Amino acid sequence: MILRRLEMRNFRCYRKSTSIDFAYGKKNLTLLHGINGAGKTSLFLALNWVLYGKLQSYDGQLLNNNSLKAATELNPATGSVRLEFEHEGFIYNVSRHLIGFKLGNGSIREQQSDLKMLVTRPDGNNDEESANLIETRINRILPEAIRTFFFFDADKMADFTKPGKDRDRAITKAVNEVLKIDALVRGYTHIEELAKTLRKKNYSENDPAINALRGHIQQIEDEVVKVQSEIQADLDESDRNENRIIEIDNELASIAEVAAKAEKRIALDDRLKQLRKELPILRARLAKGCVDALPIVLGPRINGALALLNAKRQKKEIPAKIRDVFLKELIDEASCICGRDLLPGSPEVQKLDAILKSLLPGSLQDKANDLLFELQSVKRNSTERSQEVLDYLRAIQGNLQTQDLTSDAITELGDEIYGDLLAKHKSLERERTELRRSKSYLDGKVGVSGVRLRDLQNRLKMHNKNLESAYAKKEEYKLIAEQLRVMVRCSETLDTVRRKLEKQIANDLGDEATRILLQITKEGYFERVEVESDFILKLYDRSGNEVRAGISAGQTQAASLAFVLAMTQLGGQNAPLVIDTPYARLSEHARQNMSRLVQSLSNQLVLLVTDTEFDAVVKEQLLRHIGKEYVLEFVDGETLLRTGTLG
Amino acid sequence: MKSSWERMLELFEDEAPDLKPLLTRILEIESMFGSADGKAARQEIENAIVQALSKGLAS
Numbered sequence A: 001m002i003l004r005r006l007e008m009r010n011f012r013c014y015r016k017s018t019s020i021d022f023a024y025g026k027k028n029l030t031l032l033h034g035i036n037g038a039g040k041t042s043l044f045l046a047l048n049w050v051l052y053g054k055l056q057s058y059d060g061q062l063l064n065n066n067s068l069k070a071a072t073e074l075n076p077a078t079g080s081v082r083l084e085f086e087h088e089g090f091i092y093n094v095s096r097h098l099i100g101f102k103l104g105n106g107s108i109r110e111q112q113s114d115l116k117m118l119v120t121r122p123d124g125n126n127d128e129e130s131a132n133l134i135e136t137r138i139n140r141i142l143p144e145a146i147r148t149f150f151f152f153d154a155d156k157m158a159d160f161t162k163p164g165k166d167r168d169r170a171i172t173k174a175v176n177e178v179l180k181i182d183a184l185v186r187g188y189t190h191i192e193e194l195a196k197t198l199r200k201k202n203y204s205e206n207d208p209a210i211n212a213l214r215g216h217i218q219q220i221e222d223e224v225v226k227v228q229s230e231i232q233a234d235l236d237e238s239d240r241n242e243n244r245i246i247e248i249d250n251e252l253a254s255i256a257e258v259a260a261k262a263e264k265r266i267a268l269d270d271r272l273k274q275l276r277k278e279l280p281i282l283r284a285r286l287a288k289g290c291v292d293a294l295p296i297v298l299g300p301r302i303n304g305a306l307a308l309l310n311a312k313r314q315k316k317e318i319p320a321k322i323r324d325v326f327l328k329e330l331i332d333e334a335s336c337i338c339g340r341d342l343l344p345g346s347p348e349v350q351k352l353d354a355i356l357k358s359l360l361p362g363s364l365q366d367k368a369n370d371l372l373f374e375l376q377s378v379k380r381n382s383t384e385r386s387q388e389v390l391d392y393l394r395a396i397q398g399n400l401q402t403q404d405l406t407s408d409a410i411t412e413l414g415d416e417i418y419g420d421l422l423a424k425h426k427s428l429e430r431e432r433t434e435l436r437r438s439k440s441y442l443d444g445k446v447g448v449s450g451v452r453l454r455d456l457q458n459r460l461k462m463h464n465k466n467l468e469s470a471y472a473k474k475e476e477y478k479l480i481a482e483q484l485r486v487m488v489r490c491s492e493t494l495d496t497v498r499r500k501l502e503k504q505i506a507n508d509l510g511d512e513a514t515r516i517l518l519q520i521t522k523e524g525y526f527e528r529v530e531v532e533s534d535f536i537l538k539l540y541d542r543s544g545n546e547v548r549a550g551i552s553a554g555q556t557q558a559a560s561l562a563f564v565l566a567m568t569q570l571g572g573q574n575a576p577l578v579i580d581t582p583y584a585r586l587s588e589h590a591r592q593n594m595s596r597l598v599q600s601l602s603n604q605l606v607l608l609v610t611d612t613e614f615d616a617v618v619k620e621q622l623l624r625h626i627g628k629e630y631v632l633e634f635v636d637g638e639t640l641l642r643t644g645t646l647g
Numbered sequence B: 001m002k003s004s005w006e007r008m009l010e011l012f013e014d015e016a017p018d019l020k021p022l023l024t025r026i027l028e029i030e031s032m033f034g035s036a037d038g039k040a041a042r043q044e045i046e047n048a049i050v051q052a053l054s055k056g057l058a059s
Helices: A040-052 A065-069 A131-141 A144-149 A165-178 A181-200 A208-314 A320-337 A347-359 A362-413 A420-473 A475-521 A553-571 A588-598 A616-625 B004-015 B017-033 B038-054
Strands: A002-009 A018-021 A029-034 A077-087 A090-102 A108-112 A116-120 A126-128 A151-153 A526-531 A537-541 A577-580 A605-610 A626-635 A638-643
Touching: A002 A040, A018 A626, A018 A638, A029 A040, A029 A616, A040 A077, A040 A090, A040 A144, A040 A151, A040 A577, A040 A605, A065 A077, A065 A090, A090 A131, A116 A131, A144 A151, A144 A165, A144 A553, A165 A181, A165 A553, A181 A208, A181 A420, A181 A475, A181 B017, A181 B038, A208 A362, A208 A420, A420 A475, A475 A526, A475 A553, A475 A588, A475 B004, A475 B017, A475 B038, A526 A553, A537 A553, A553 A588, A588 A616, A605 A616, A616 A626, B004 B017, B017 B038
Parallel strands: A029 A605, A029 A626, A151 A577, A577 A605
Antiparallel strands: A002 A018, A002 A077, A077 A090, A090 A108, A090 A116, A116 A126, A526 A537, A626 A638
16 A cells, blocks of 8 residues: 545645645655644544544544634535555545534534545556445455554554553454454354354254264254353453452552552651650669769768768868868769769869868878779779660660651651551452452363363364264265365364464564664663564563563653564555654654664655654654655644655 | 565465465455455355365365
8 A cells, every 4th residue: 555645625724725745665755744733643633534434542523623613504614535545556546525514502513424435447447436345445455453553643552561451452453453363263263154054054854873963063062152151251250350450550559659658657656656655764764873873973972071071070170161162062073073084193183182182181181082092983883873874865865866757757758648548558459369369260260161172172073073974975965075174174274374373473573573672772771572472562671571560651652663563564564654753752862763763664654743853863864765745834723734845 | 574474375385285275265355354244254265165176176
């Protein structure tokens, strides 16, 4: 399929008659660019709409807004899209028309006409295709089911890296269609159905042997249907479980961080409670420690000094008032020195000596020295208790600091993550465990049923062979026997070919997707892509680990693009690639690589890019491939198309 | 790179060379009708089988 020309009139933002001639041949790239909202998506929709009528991601109004303003039922607005394309030597002109007007209540009524197709044969003669065959004809050229792999919006394209059973099924279906494996499957099914009908034809109502065999076959077939429906029901339930598990995984992942905070918050609250509980105990211990320590520190000094002074006073060697002063000084100094060692010559000792010298008569000097030694001894003995007191003090200080830090952490965590969320997290985890258990049971049951099914199918095969032999023995049934033999061989071969093909294609699809992905991302994050037999995509990072989550939007887009482009390569479909916003989420580096790569992946390429995407890097890579360039300008509510100079 | 269609034809040749023309025809019929009209596809396949047998397809 080669796109040649697109014409639009009164279609969305294209009010005036606008046409685009697509590039093909050596310079096969048509580039359309403009600012956001300039009309790229409308053009993309026009292309899809004219071919298929239905639009996948848009169900709004198609007629131009301005043209509808004055439209009435008697004087309606009309619009159209016409596409000319070439396929296998035939030129096709397809068109659709729109008619619309405003109703009394202001709402718009819009109707579309049937598709029209004019076919120009290679000999130059024209034919108008009958209306009921046009869609079939288009579907043979580019089936509607696979159009999304050729005409796609890269920004909104299916995320092929996201897990999910429904998505998996959709991908498997699409790949089967693109790679035509579905034709093998349908062929197999149809031949099986034909053979079944043939076996049941009432050729042999008077033949007891054949009738008995047909009875057996019918019985087994009924059982096969029963087991198949059981398997299907179990598989459906298992799929539902898996979908729910994936949902839970996603939900848990989304609240994991908050739940972790909630758990931390609870731990912090517990810690704070504990600290608050410990604090009065520590204070009591400190108070007791102080009471225990102080008399030991001060008591002997005071008692010693008192005893000495009392002795002197009784001998009238020292006046009572001097004793009081001395006592006071001693207490003050003892308080001062109780935290440090009393070393000879230290400031405390010198100070105490000075006090004693000033207060005591010379004869008392020796006694005073004894007192100093006694004080030193007391100090040594009290160190241990003092250390305890200091430890209590430090513990209290630590407790208070931790309380402050804990309170700060709690304030930072906030209140919104409390309680319910954690309960939800736990409940989801419980549900997931239960679902996994149930899924594992169902999968086991499916396995057992599968064995039973294979056994039934083998028995069926045997009886069918016996029936064929019975037919073959009778002259009048020979044709049936021959037909059945060919049908059985055909269906067996189609089944074998399908299995072999799926394996081959899964490998090659993985290799091709890896090649394309690495060309887009170069020294990027991914190492390889693997495709399983059901065509489900698996990505591996550079450490060889499977990537299941946490990849950026750009990486997701690159991986999805690689998968789609690999599939179109393997499908061998001769169709153009029309990509809307191909570079939307890609990094500058990936944009450059993608530009280098993309034009080689199709015989015809149409890119609809924003001016932002069409930067110097992209321009440099695409320049030599541009056959046509159009600039989209949005002026006074409508799009004007200007031919660019790069083509 | 070989397309999936080319691979199918090669596999037909490997698995059952005498059936290749018939199997190719069956694939063409299935591609032509798609999933839309199973009844017509079955009828065409039946005709193709009868025709192949009449041309002396080895069974």
